[in-house]
Amino acid sequence: METYKDRMPRLASIQIEKPFIELEEITNKYLVGDCLEILKKTKKDTFDLIVTSPPYADSRKDSYGGIHPDKYVEWFLPRSKEFLRVLKPTGTFILNIKEKVVNGERHIYVIDLIKELKKQGWLWTEEYMWHKKNTHPGKWPNRFRDSWERCLQFNKNKKFNMYQEEVKVPMGDWAKSRLKNLNDNDKKRITSAVGSGFGKRVSNWVGKDKVYPTNVLHLATECGNKSHSAVFPVDLPEWFIKLFTKEGDFILDPFAGSGTTAVASLRQKRNYLMIDIVENYKKEAEKRLINETN
Numbered sequence: 001m002e003t004y005k006d007r008m009p010r011l012a013s014i015q016i017e018k019p020f021i022e023l024e025e026i027t028n029k030y031l032v033g034d035c036l037e038i039l040k041k042t043k044k045d046t047f048d049l050i051v052t053s054p055p056y057a058d059s060r061k062d063s064y065g066g067i068h069p070d071k072y073v074e075w076f077l078p079r080s081k082e083f084l085r086v087l088k089p090t091g092t093f094i095l096n097i098k099e100k101v102v103n104g105e106r107h108i109y110v111i112d113l114i115k116e117l118k119k120q121g122w123l124w125t126e127e128y129m130w131h132k133k134n135t136h137p138g139k140w141p142n143r144f145r146d147s148w149e150r151c152l153q154f155n156k157n158k159k160f161n162m163y164q165e166e167v168k169v170p171m172g173d174w175a176k177s178r179l180k181n182l183n184d185n186d187k188k189r190i191t192s193a194v195g196s197g198f199g200k201r202v203s204n205w206v207g208k209d210k211v212y213p214t215n216v217l218h219l220a221t222e223c224g225n226k227s228h229s230a231v232f233p234v235d236l237p238e239w240f241i242k243l244f245t246k247e248g249d250f251i252l253d254p255f256a257g258s259g260t261t262a263v264a265s266l267r268q269k270r271n272y273l274m275i276d277i278v279e280n281y282k283k284e285a286e287k288r289l290i291n292e293t294n
């Protein structure tokens with residue numbers, strides 16, 4: 001079976017000759033090639049949000065190749081250097097990633113990567129957890145089924161665009177009982193009883209039907225056949241798109257695969273640039289853009 005590595009020389013030879021690519025050449029486009037080469041030719045401060053799920057360390061060798069866990073950071077850093085350059089100062093970079101198990105223990109390449117990204121100039125602002133609601137039951141000798149992935153948030157600056165109102169969630173049932181009979185403490189700001197140092201005023205939430213969400217996203221994995229083995233659900237990039245961008249903003253997914261981030265961008269009336277090194281995924285993305293955005 002032909003692997004992504006077999007196709008690489010041919011794809012890598014697709015070159016854009018000019019030193020810089022114009023905005024109209026990358027707006028709402030799916031470009032085939034190494035994101036490193038394409039982004040080198042993209043002007044700085046172009047994108048409002050980068051949201052992506054990179055190839056996982058060695059785990060999917062047969063479909064689009066993998067990078068050995070020990071080499072992962074070394075492979076990633078030249079690419080993240082370009083991400084840093086092309087992201088606007090007010091922008092955000094969301095990296096969906098999870099360390100794999102090697103020889104019976106979790107490899108630490110994600111931890112090493114976070115440390116190196118900080119040295120590269122990124123601020124590690126937050127970590128969201130994607131809880132995969134629908135993982136299959138299973139039995140492993142020394143661990144339970146893996147049901148979550150990291151969505152690491154990096155920024156160039158402490159002040160970045162964030163539209164928190166856009167991702168508010170329904171208050172939920174706890175409010176009915178908790179807010180019905182407020183005690184004296186609920187009416188004033190109190191310090192947490194567990195000594196965490198955080199204060200709260202419960203009565204602030206009376207009469208509200210929506211609250212800010214937590215940093216855990218409860219989303220099912222993608223089950224439909226998208227001709228790609230590692231598709232994330234549209235709701236995942238879409239949630240970050242709503243939180244960090246507004247209509248007309250520009251989103252980059254440098255490891256675009258079946259184009260999930262493009263589908264989410266179009267649904268939210270944002271512009272996008274998708275890049276992937278495997279030519280076949282572009283066709284799948286084009287199909288999805290027609291079928292899933294109307």
Ligand SMILES: C[S@@+](CC[C@H](N)C(=O)[O-])C[C@H]1O[C@@H](n2cnc3c(N)ncnc32)[C@H](O)[C@@H]1O
Pocket residue numbers: 004033034035036052053054055056064228230231232233254255256257258259260261275276277278281
């Ligand atoms: C985890 S998948 C992304 C899947 C995508 N989020 C989706 O929902 O379809 C990672 C993708 O990175 C691509 N890839 C690997 N190396 C690349 C490179 N150097 N430049 C661009 N894309 C690359 C692979 O072909 C693969 O499609």
